[in-house]
Structure formats: structure tokens, C-alpha cells
Amino acid sequence: MFKIEIADNPNSYECPSDDTLTRAGLRAGLGLSYECNVGSCGSCKVELLSGTVESNWPEAPALSDRDRAKNRILGCQSRPTSDCRIKARVLDQYQPPRRPQKFSATLMRSLQLTPDMREFQFALQAPVDFLPGQYALLYFPGVDGGRAYSMSNIPRADGQWHFQIKRVPGGAGTEALFEKLSEGDTIAIDGPYGQAYLRTDSPRDIVCIGGGSGLAPVISIARGMAATPALAGRKLHFFYGGRRPEDICGEDMLRELPGYGERIFYHPIISMPEREDPAYWAGKVGFVHDLALETIGKALAEHEIYFAGPPAMATAVQRMLIQEKVPQAQVHYDAFY
Ligand SMILES: Cc1cc2nc3c(=O)[nH]c(=O)nc-3n(C[C@H](O)[C@H](O)[C@H](O)COP(=O)(O)OP(=O)(O)OC[C@H]3O[C@@H](n4cnc5c(N)ncnc54)[C@H](O)[C@@H]3O)c2cc1C
Known part of the structure; x- marks a missing residue:
């Protein structure tokens, strides 16, 4: 377990060696900026002021050579290998309305929606709360990195999370899901994430x-x-x-x-x-x-x-x-x- 300090911020948090800087911060309830969580958007970039990290995906497209030269890293892909001090954006808008957690889930059923889209219904060991519109990271055996998928249901008493997923030709994640995952198989899921959740206090249509x-x-x-x-x-x-x-x-x-x-x-x-x-x-x-x-x-x-x-x-x-x-x-x- 490593200690992560944020410059100009009184909060620090703990990050295990198998978690990433951004996700461990969100789990601790901090509003660290992020969006896609899969190395593509760059919203989670932080500057590494001291300490060392390893990247889950060194070639992630959101990190440029200029970023690397300036010691910038992707918080969503960086696992600490020592205590770290980072310069990061911490904002109220990213404060997790539900703290994300890691759990395993079993594929119960899948239904064809269109020729290339299926709904996959997973049962969790214990219910995990989320807000309508949020997403999770799904980890498929043999595939590097998690893939982000939005839940299509709302929290249910039986704790199931449902996903509607379009097959991407040549895509490693969707190929593993559509071709190799069978009902009864268990995968790792991490969530909920995302800011596009239902605003229940809005007076608007x-x-x-x-x-x-x-x-x-x-x-x-x-x-x-x-x-x-x-x-x-x-x-x-x-x-x-x-x-x-x-x-x-x-x-x-x-x-x-x-x-x-x-x-x-x-x-x-x-x-x-x-x-x-x-x-x-x-x-x-x-x-x-x-x-x-x-x-x-x-x-x-x-x-x-x-x-x-x-x-x-x-x-x-x-x-x-x-x-x-x-x-x-x-x-x-x-x-x-
Ligand atoms: C917030 C969010 C929500 C989404 N919700 C849905 C949804 O509800 N339904 C749906 O069909 N699609 C959704 N997507 C798209 C989905 O996450 C995948 O990009 C898509 O299914 C293609 O995945 P693939 O593995 O088949 O393709 P690939 O081309 O193999 O992978 C593409 C994705 O995986 C990431 N990736 C690739 N290689 C690595 C690596 N080595 N390590 C880490 N990450 C890697 C990329 O950043 C990219 O996001 C969502 C994406 C995001 C960001």
C-alpha cells in the first residue's frame, strides 16, 4: 500500500500496488478528474512530482511525447511502485456519487438486440449501488486492460448489472465477450464510474x-x-x-x-x-x-x-x-x- 499526496491539497490517500492513482483516489472519495478510464481521453493526466509508477498501458493514446517529457502520466493507467506526490485536478464535479469498487460477477444470460448488439446480464456476489447512466470497467480473460461499458438497467434488488454491447470487428474486448465468454463464467468488474448520471433534482424535461x-x-x-x-x-x-x-x-x-x-x-x-x-x-x-x-x-x-x-x-x-x-x-x- 502506498501513500499518494496531492500538491496544494490537504488530502492524501492510500493506493495499493495493483490499483491506479485515479481509481484509488475515487475509491477514497476524492474528485480526481477523469472521464473514459481507459487511457483514451486524457482527462486524468497528472504530473508526477516524486515517486515512481508503472503504466498498465505505456502506449495509451492520450499520452503524448510532450506529456512524457513533462513528467505527466495518465492517472487511470498508472500503478504506484512507491509513495508518490502528484499535481492533479481535484474538483467537486468528479466527486464520486457512489464510490467505485472491484468485484466479480457471473454472466447469467445474454440476449440478441440487433445483428451486432447483445445485452449481457451479470449477477454480482452482493449488490453494488450505482446511478442510472453510469458505467463500469469489465475485465475479460486474455485481454489487456479493462473495457468501459455503461449499465443499461437501474439498481435491482437481485444486484444484477446489465450491459448492451455492440460488437466491434477486430476488437479484442468484444471478441472475447461475444466469442469466448459463456453463461456461468465469472469476470472482474470495477465500478461505478462516470458523470453522466440522472439528475433527480432537475425541474426540466x-x-x-x-x-x-x-x-x-x-x-x-x-x-x-x-x-x-x-x-x-x-x-x-x-x-x-x-x-x-x-x-x-x-x-x-x-x-x-x-x-x-x-x-x-x-x-x-x-x-x-x-x-x-x-x-x-x-x-x-x-x-x-x-x-x-x-x-x-x-x-x-x-x-x-x-x-x-x-x-x-x-x-x-x-x-x-x-x-x-x-x-x-x-x-x-x-x-x-
Ligand atoms: C465511458 C464509456 C462507456 C462505454 N459504454 C459502452 C456501451 O455501453 N456499449 C458499447 O458497446 N460500448 C461502450 N463503450 C465502448 C467500449 O468501451 C469499447 O471501446 C468497445 O467495445 C471496443 O472494445 P474492443 O475491446 O472490442 O476494441 P479494442 O479496439 O480492442 O479496444 C478499444 C478500447 O480499449 C482500450 N484499450 C485498448 N487496448 C488497451 C490496453 N492494452 N490497455 C487498456 N485499455 C486498452 C482503448 O482505450 C479503447 O477504449 C464505452 C466506452 C467508454 C469510454
Whole structure:
């Protein structure tokens, strides 16, 4: 166990040699800045002022040669090998609403959602709490590093955590999950993480925007809203985009919620139709952020907005929300990589 001190901060914390600087800090309740937790975004960069660390992933894309020259390291990938002193951003917005923990979980069931997306349902040894919209790190046997996946459910009495995962061709994590993991197998999970969780104290209606692999967190937000008495009067518009009709899913999950069709509305759209034929697809064609703007218009700025999906979609949604002057405090997302 090593002691980690933070410059200009009265708090220090303990980090075991098999944990990372960022995650051990979050487990201790400190608001160390981070976002993706998988070495891709760079939000967790800290300066190593003294001490030594080893990196889980020295080639992680978020660290540049300039960073290395300045003794900057990725807190989410760095395991201490001595006591350390770091210069880090510690902010209230990163303070974990639920402290993350490591546990093992057994795959109970998996369900096909679309040709390349499945829901994986894991049973935990003991329930671990999380907030709708948060994510976890899943560790698959034989795969270097954890993979981040959002929970699609809300906390349940039986403690199950569900994930909706899109298979990525050539991806090490999804290949191990889709091809090698069987029902009854146990994996290591670490969570919950993320800042895009449901705000239950907001007086605003909700817009959810999901694209492709970004279904799970926004389904969890919708389920969370429906289950929260304080949000009983809120409306929710749920936009979901895929490339082709067979990629579109999620409506059946929303239909199960009380208020579907009255205060919960589903708006699907596809971006790459193969032909013009109402028997093939009679709905909207285009990008999901354009559909949200077309449907909600200027009133977007009066909503609480949650979105998730691949980087290109997330960038387009962000640009649209800035153009529409939606206050940043009302916008909630964890970038996918
Ligand atoms: C916050 C967040 C939430 C997400 N939620 C979902 C979701 O709900 N559903 C979904 O389908 N996808 C989700 N993703 C994407 C998912 O995490 C994977 O990137 C995707 O499934 C591809 O993984 P792969 O292993 O198949 O591909 P790969 O190309 O093998 O791996 C890509 C990912 O793994 C990380 N990585 C690669 N090599 C290493 C290494 N050696 N050590 C450590 N990390 C490594 C990369 O940073 C990258 O994130 C989410 C991503 C993030 C960041």
C-alpha cells in the first residue's frame, strides 16, 4: 500500500500496488478528474512530482511525447511502485456519487438486440449501488486492460448489472465477450464510474440521444426517470440513431415503462438506408442530432440532455447543443472511445 499526496491539497490517500492513482483516489472519495478510464481521453493526466509508477498501458493514446517529457502520466493507467506526490485536478464535479469498487460477477444470460448488439446480464456476489447512466470497467480473460461499458438497467434488488454491447470487428474486448465468454463464467468488474448520471433534482424535461453502441446509458436514464417519484411529471424524448433498420432497437424497453406514449416518446432514425421502400423503412432518415433539433427546436435549451455514442456522433451532438445555447450544466455525457 502506498501513500499518494496531492500538491496544494490537504488530502492524501492510500493506493495499493495493483490499483491506479485515479481509481484509488475515487475509491477514497476524492474528485480526481477523469472521464473514459481507459487511457483514451486524457482527462486524468497528472504530473508526477516524486515517486515512481508503472503504466498498465505505456502506449495509451492520450499520452503524448510532450506529456512524457513533462513528467505527466495518465492517472487511470498508472500503478504506484512507491509513495508518490502528484499535481492533479481535484474538483467537486468528479466527486464520486457512489464510490467505485472491484468485484466479480457471473454472466447469467445474454440476449440478441440487433445483428451486432447483445445485452449481457451479470449477477454480482452482493449488490453494488450505482446511478442510472453510469458505467463500469469489465475485465475479460486474455485481454489487456479493462473495457468501459455503461449499465443499461437501474439498481435491482437481485444486484444484477446489465450491459448492451455492440460488437466491434477486430476488437479484442468484444471478441472475447461475444466469442469466448459463456453463461456461468465469472469476470472482474470495477465500478461505478462516470458523470453522466440522472439528475433527480432537475425541474426540466429530459432529452436522451443515443447512437449505435450508446444505447445502454440512455436506456438506463429513461428507466431511472420512470422509477424516480421526484421526476413523475417530467417528459422524456428519446432519440436513437442507427445506420440501417436492423440496427434500430430500444423501443420495446421504453414501452415497458409507465407513461410510454404519454410522457415518454421514442424517435428512431437511420442514416444509411439501402433503398427507398416504405416496406424496408418508413421512418426518418438522417442523423440523430438533426432529428432532436427538428423535433425539440429552441426548447432544447430548457431540457436536461443526456447523450452517448461513437465519437463522431458525440461531436455532432455537442456542436448542435452549443449552437442552440444549451447551458453546459444541463448536458451530460461520457465520451465513448
Ligand atoms: C465511458 C464509456 C462507456 C462505454 N459504454 C459502452 C456501451 O455501453 N456499449 C458499447 O458497446 N460500448 C461502450 N463503450 C465502448 C467500449 O468501451 C469499447 O471501446 C468497445 O467495445 C471496443 O472494445 P474492443 O475491446 O472490442 O476494441 P479494442 O479496439 O480492442 O479496444 C478499444 C478500447 O480499449 C482500450 N484499450 C485498448 N487496448 C488497451 C490496453 N492494452 N490497455 C487498456 N485499455 C486498452 C482503448 O482505450 C479503447 O477504449 C464505452 C466506452 C467508454 C469510454
